[in-house]
Amino acid sequence: MPHSSEIRSSEQRVVVTGMGWVTPLGATLDGAWERLVAGHSGVHRTENFDTSTFPTTFSAEVCGYQLGDDLADPSPYAESSRVTQFLLGACAQAWHAAQLDAFKALDLRRVGLYLAAGEGPLDLQNFAGTCLATWNESANTIDDVKWAEEALVRFNPLTELAQEPHMALNELSHWSGAAGPAMNCLTACAASAQAIGEATEMIRQGDADVMIAGGGNSMIHPLGITGFSRLTALSTRNDSPTEASRPFDAKRDGFVIAEGSGIVILERLSHAIQRNAPIWAEVMGYGNAADGYRITDQDPESRGTIDSIQAALTDAHLSPDQIDYFNAHGTGTKENDRQESLAIRQVFGEHAKTLPVSSIKSMIGHAMTAAGVIEFISCVLAIQHQLLPPTINLQTIDPQCDLDHVANFARPANIRNALTSNAGFGGQNVALVLGKYA
Amino acid sequence: MHRVVVTGIGTISSLGIGHQEFWQNLREGKRGIQRVTRFDPGGFACQVAGEVPAFKLADFIPKDYRKTAKLLSRDSELAIVAAAEALVDAGLAESRTTPAGPLGKRFGCHIGAGLITPDLNELSSAMAMANVDMSLDIRRWGAQAMNALSPLWMLKYLPNMLASHITIIHGIHGSSNTITCGEASGHLAIGEAMRAIQRGALDGAICGGIESKVNLMGFARQALLGRLAPVREVNRDEEIPLSEESQPGTILGEGGGLLVLEEMESAKKRGARIYAELVGFGARQDSRGPNPGQLSEQGFETAIRRALANANMLPDQIDLIIPNASGVLLEDQAESKALDKIFVAGQQPPTTARIKSRVGNLSAGNSLEAAVAALSLRAGFPQWNSTLQYATSTVKPDAPEKPPSPSAALSISGSLGGQYAVLLFRR
Numbered sequence: 104m105p106h107s108s109e110i111r112s113s114e115q116r117v118v119v120t121g122m123g124w125v126t127p128l129g130a131t132l133d134g135a136w137e138r139l140v141a142g143h144s145g146v147h148r149t150e151n152f153d154t155s156t157f158p159t160t161f162s163a164e165v166c167g168y169q170l171g172d173d174l175a176d177p178s179p180y181a182e183s184s185r186v187t188q189f190l191l192g193a194c195a196q197a198w199h200a201a202q203l204d205a206f207k208a209l210d211l212r213r214v215g216l217y218l219a220a221g222e223g224p225l226d227l228q229n230f231a232g233t234c235l236a237t238w239n240e241s242a243n244t245i246d247d248v249k250w251a252e253e254a255l256v257r258f259n260p261l262t263e264l265a266q267e268p269h270m271a272l273n274e275l276s277h278w279s280g281a282a283g284p285a286m287n288c289l290t291a292c293a294a295s296a297q298a299i300g301e302a303t304e305m306i307r308q309g310d311a312d313v314m315i316a317g318g319g320n321s322m323i324h325p326l327g328i329t330g331f332s333r334l335t336a337l338s339t340r341n342d343s344p345t346e347a348s349r350p351f352d353a354k355r356d357g358f359v360i361a362e363g364s365g366i367v368i369l370e371r372l373s374h375a376i377q378r379n380a381p382i383w384a385e386v387m388g389y390g391n392a393a394d395g396y397r398i399t400d401q402d403p404e405s406r407g408t409i410d411s412i413q414a415a416l417t418d419a420h421l422s423p424d425q426i427d428y429f430n431a432h433g434t435g436t437k438e439n440d441r442q443e444s445l446a447i448r449q450v451f452g453e454h455a456k457t458l459p460v461s462s463i464k465s466m467i468g469h470a471m472t473a474a475g476v477i478e479f480i481s482c483v484l485a486i487q488h489q490l491l492p493p494t495i496n497l498q499t500i501d502p503q504c505d506l507d508h509v510a511n512f513a514r515p516a517n518i519r520n521a522l523t524s525n526a527g528f529g530g531q532n533v534a535l536v537l538g539k540y541a
Numbered sequence: 542m543h544r545v546v547v548t549g550i551g552t553i554s555s556l557g558i559g560h561q562e563f564w565q566n567l568r569e570g571k572r573g574i575q576r577v578t579r580f581d582p583g584g585f586a587c588q589v590a591g592e593v594p595a596f597k598l599a600d601f602i603p604k605d606y607r608k609t610a611k612l613l614s615r616d617s618e619l620a621i622v623a624a625a626e627a628l629v630d631a632g633l634a635e636s637r638t639t640p641a642g643p644l645g646k647r648f649g650c651h652i653g654a655g656l657i658t659p660d661l662n663e664l665s666s667a668m669a670m671a672n673v674d675m676s677l678d679i680r681r682w683g684a685q686a687m688n689a690l691s692p693l694w695m696l697k698y699l700p701n702m703l704a705s706h707i708t709i710i711h712g713i714h715g716s717s718n719t720i721t722c723g724e725a726s727g728h729l730a731i732g733e734a735m736r737a738i739q740r741g742a743l744d745g746a747i748c749g750g751i752e753s754k755v756n757l758m759g760f761a762r763q764a765l766l767g768r769l770a771p772v773r774e775v776n777r778d779e780e781i782p783l784s785e786e787s788q789p790g791t792i793l794g795e796g797g798g799l800l801v802l803e804e805m806e807s808a809k810k811r812g813a814r815i816y817a818e819l820v821g822f823g824a825r826q827d828s829r830g831p832n833p834g835q836l837s838e839q840g841f842e843t844a845i846r847r848a849l850a851n852a853n854m855l856p857d858q859i860d861l862i863i864p865n866a867s868g869v870l871l872e873d874q875a876e877s878k879a880l881d882k883i884f885v886a887g888q889q890p891p892t893t894a895r896i897k898s899r900v901g902n903l904s905a906g907n908s909l910e911a912a913v914a915a916l917s918l919r920a921g922f923p924q925w926n927s928t929l930q931y932a933t934s935t936v937k938p939d940a941p942e943k944p945p946s947p948s949a950a951l952s953i954s955g956s957l958g959g960q961y962a963v964l965l966f967r968r
Contacts, residue, residue: 284825301733
């Protein structure tokens with residue numbers, strides 16, 4: 104197979120020059136990685152709000168994070184939503200890691216942004232208070248006029264605006280000065296992987312030279328948890344939270360919701376070389392395919408997942424047996440893990456028998472729109488350290504998921520190319536292939 | 542690099558469903574703005590909006606999809622209708638109740654959408670069961686009240702459900718994306734689909750934005766930001782004067798515009814009707830802030846220039862501009878300055894046609910205006926001319942030598958989050 108440089112010129116190749124994240128296992132690259140490879144769980148009883156009567160009382164929260172940890176001056180962003188603050192922190196880490204502050208000739212008009220920022224948490228007490236104050240029990244409806252009058256008094260304009268998913272772009276642009284093209288996508292659990300893929304294409308097609316790409320999410324609040332609980336998508340293993348996220352295990356009972364963010368700096372290779380940038384990995388391929396099946400279920404033949412993986416491999420000019428590590432979406436729901444395993448066996452054939460497949464959601468939980476970028480970053484770190492992160496809580500492998508899951512313990516390996524796969528509600532499927540830069 | 546053409550257009554707004562009805566109403570100078578009926582707007586200073594006229598969803602979805610109807614948010618409903626219109630218009634679906642395709646792996650779906658607020662009556666009915674002293678008691682909510690919500694409740698309100706339903710109904714298995722950038726969402730989605738076809742990742746796509754902010758939360762949020770025009774009543778028979786009365790603020794509407802884009806050669810091969818070629822996409826993030834909600838001259842200017850450069854065209858080649866023209870004074874002023882800079886200096890300024898004053902500000906659905914730009918190349922200049930509010934330039938009068946339809950048209954969008962997106966269509 105040809106080397107990457109024979110397929111694309113340095114004008115067309117896209118590399119990762121910086122990374123940063125804010126996660127339930129920590130808000131530094133090294134700190135969280137150490138805990139991942141030690142098999143630590145970031146899951147514990149929820150503290151953000153009182154979950155004592157909810158079906159699920161635990162989650163993977165970001166604990167004790169202050170924006171001042173990453174920003175010299177966090178004060179301009181005091182009104183920003185929790186999600187935006189996570190993203191600002193990750194962005195600052197990535198920007199510094201990429202040594203972009205030192206590069207005086209950076210053309211900010213050629214620096215774009217592609218995020219998967221989830222909406223900021225609803226101002227619940229004011230929202231609920233307004234609804235309850237204007238609820239007409241006998242009519243079984245809100246009194247519209249009273250609701251409006253109440254809302255206009257109770258709601259804070261800046262708080263409401265901060266909830267909009269595209270406001271994070273504004274804040275990150277303010278902090279970094281980036282003035283290139285920008286987008287925010289919300290394709291559920293595939294979103295930040297999609298952001299990375301689309302950002303890569305934007306560089307390849309010449310719309311930018313550098314892209315700030317990734318995502319953030321925070322849905323550990325009453326209505327967020329309500330939604331997933333009603334879908335029976337969440338694990339209810341309340342008596343042992345650290346054992347609740349068990350992708351591929353026969354006793355898995357749903358995913359564990361997490362919050363957090365991740366940002367990668369993607370850069371045109373020629374641009375990175377010209378400024379002597381640190382190069383962490385290369386983005387080789389991107390695939391995106393819609394299930395187009397049902398809103399409630401995945402395609403039983405995993406067609407969308409298979410197509411997205413194959414498209415990413417084709418884009419990377421790699422054959423399936425050249426993938427050394429598969430970072431699974433691995434949410435820990437009965438359906439996802441089974442469907443994903445089917446897809447992996449279909450695509451990788453013989454190679455599936457020895458291909459290491461792990462899900463870090465077993466430790467870090469499912470950060471929804473931020474999952475893709477967090478998993479992408481863990482693949483870059485895996486390549487850097489030549490170490491496979493484990494799938495913990497794997498006691499009895501589900502026979503339908505029977506693959507090498509790097510069970511319970513991290514393992515050294517020769518990792519040249521990795522593939523990360525994500526799927527989202529609504530039939531979204533995204534795959535990214537990345538490799539050691541050479 | 543492949544060339545991209547528009548082969549189908551589906552619009553939905555207060556001026557009707559389908560672009561034929563829409564264009565006819567535009568030519569007749571009609572406005573779709575009227576007093577809000579979807580809720581009682583009496584608590585707001587702005588009590589009008591552009592509401593989509595009543596329709597039967599069953600006329601626009603396949604029979605076997607009707608049972609999904611109760612799982613649809615308003616936004617999803619409107620999107621399904623617009624998609625049916627667009628795909629029939631493109632000749633890819635036989636009728637509005639017959640799905641297209643399956644359109645397969647080389648056809649994508651890139652949709653612009655907004656935040657979708659849960660139905661307040663449904664939610665409040667549940668919250669009422671956890672009401673303690675007029676506030677939500679979280680313990681009662683978790684123990685009991687939340688179970689009043691249907692299991693699939695959350696799925697109704699995810700922004701990517703619009704694209705999800707469209708891909709399911711029409712068997713679309715190529716790339717699917719949902720862009721959430723406020724008023725620039727629809728334009729950005731179209732631009733992204735364009736790029737995917739240009740690089741050969743897709744042969745076709747349905748793209749654009751749909752949204753409905755005509756609900757209590759939508760109104761409240763815009764009102765809190767001081768953006769809504771304090772209009773209580775609209776006289777529908779009133780003629781809109783050429784230089785429009787100062788109307789400080791925007792008026793919301795619902796709906797949007799979806800385009801079917803195709804790779805040019807394959808469109809020609811199947812004998813598709815081609816409305817226009819999409820030749821330019823320019824986007825920019827404003828690095829002003831964090832004083833949000835201030836659209837800037839620089840943002841508009843850069844996005845316009847990028848679209849022109851992308852198309853390899855000069856300003857004097859543009860005959861028609863559909864400006865953002867939200868009606869919010871500062872936003873319009875910023876846009877006018879940008880337009881003056883680019884289009885006026887020493888040239889005959891192009892015609893501008895404001896659409897929001899006809900149907901309202903559709904937020905993510907403002908890609909309806911991109912549809913107008915694309916349509917105009919065959920259908921002609923929109924019948925009326927209108928000055929851009931507070932524009933320092935004057936719009937050229939109907940010159941006798943003016944051709945019957947523009948040869949190149951530009952559609953501009955800008956969002957409160959600082960995203961600007963411009964699309965350029967050419968014959």
